[in-house]
Amino acid sequence: MKRLGVLGWPVSHSRSPQMHNAALAQLGLKDWHYQRLPVPPEVFEETVRGLPAAGFVGANVTIPHKEAALALADEATDAARAIGAANTLSFGVDGAISAANTDAPGILTALAAIDRAPAGQTALVLGAGGSARAVAYALREAGAARVAVWNRSSDRAVALASDLGVDAVTRPITADLLVNCTSVGLADGNFKDLPIDADALGTYATVADLVYRAGGTELIATASSAGCAVVGGLEVLVRQGALSFQAWTGLQAPIDVMRDSARGAFPDSHDPGTSDSPDRRAADPRRPGR
Template sequence: MSHESIPLAGVIGFPIIHSRSPQLHGHWLKTLGLRGHYVPMEVHPDNLAEALQALPKLGFVGVNVTMPHKEAVLELASHVTDRASLIGAANTLIFREDGTFHADNTDGYGFIENLRQNAPDWDPQVGPAAILGAGGAARAVVVSLLDAGVPEVMISNRTQLRAERLAQDFGNRVTAVDWGHASRMIGEAALVVNTTSLGMADKPELKVNLDGLHAGQVVTDIVYNPLKTKLLARAEAQGCVTVDGLGMLLHQAVPGFERWFGIKPKVTEALRDATLG
């Protein structure tokens, strides 16, 4: 006698209290009328391997992964997608029936889909992209921009060495720019991206000279709290097309939800409201 199980998914991190993913996936489950649950789980780094072995046995079909586990899960996965290994981190795990799991990174996908939805006239090939920051998020953005056909990516970071290391990993289409010259880099770019947490609520402001911003540019910030960062407000005042960071969070969730629950969900205004609510 077979029984139908209710698929479970969730997000693991340490801490997990700030995650917006439960509201996001919960909205989709409810509006699509699907049986299933999405659960936030605080998992200490010492217990990560054990938790990932136990979750499939408890009925979980997969999980999202947030800080500080995004790199550690790659070591434990039985299969890692090309983009996850290129980025050096995973944010989406798909559990298999034999207890092994598949690790993917959908951050870059979320970043590009957010731009496509909210700056539909953006043409990747029209000119270079300027990226502020050289952490894990910057890596995902670089991979996705090169993939989309951006001719040149310039990276500037307060610690120059990190920017240089990141640039070296990607060859001659990616260059590191001294933080002191970030203003000039911004002026030369068709797309400007802040991948740092600077400008986020409770974090220091992004201290970069923004005089280079001008009409015709697309400017996006991966920070979504506040939705309109000072960078975006300034860009808007200069006549740039601006895209906030919330859409990246929403779009990166689509591939995982589709794999876990069997339906490709849509990113809508109602979803934005539910995620922020």
């Protein structure tokens, strides 16, 4: 049995097992299995180093381990090193650990699916953890005119900005694109702890939320109602997951199967950020920068 998993704390909310196991089944990889791996920070390194001997081929990494995942890797892609965080680990037959970051290309392909390429745009990224680092790097590399980062702890925002050559801000700025890379909304869906109120959301042409949960997030629902183009967390999950899947198996990921299985884990809801969602809204062309 070849094993895969997702490392996080918490990780019970993850839809990755449904998504990846559906993809494995679709391609006839019956001797592969993907599972949740709840691991507290204090035993993260010990756990990861023991995975190859337990039959693991690779693992995704989520909050709060992305920076730690890069630190323990024996080798890493140039992008992962530039970002300073990894969300995809692959294990060699000798136990060597390779790190990559599929969050960065994942957000770009999710934006491209709704025709919202960031080139020439201004962007505000909320958060300063591993996901925020990947998003800020991706937007910068894709030619965004300005990438600004806000975090509740301003020191972390300043450190991220210094590392990646973007701007740290102490309050939200007017921008074309807003990306929430914090965990706000994971527990209850609302965004009251973000520095953006409902009235201000309509000033952003595009809003992306990396959080996903049953019933969706209030941030995405409010932005959609305000006429913004939106990218939901499930779509970003699918896009980055497809890249991880290809790295582990060497096969093209069945992305539609992955999306349907991730969405099907929430039978009472849909993700408005998916490429075929009827709730995706076009941005108002009169908005700044459009």
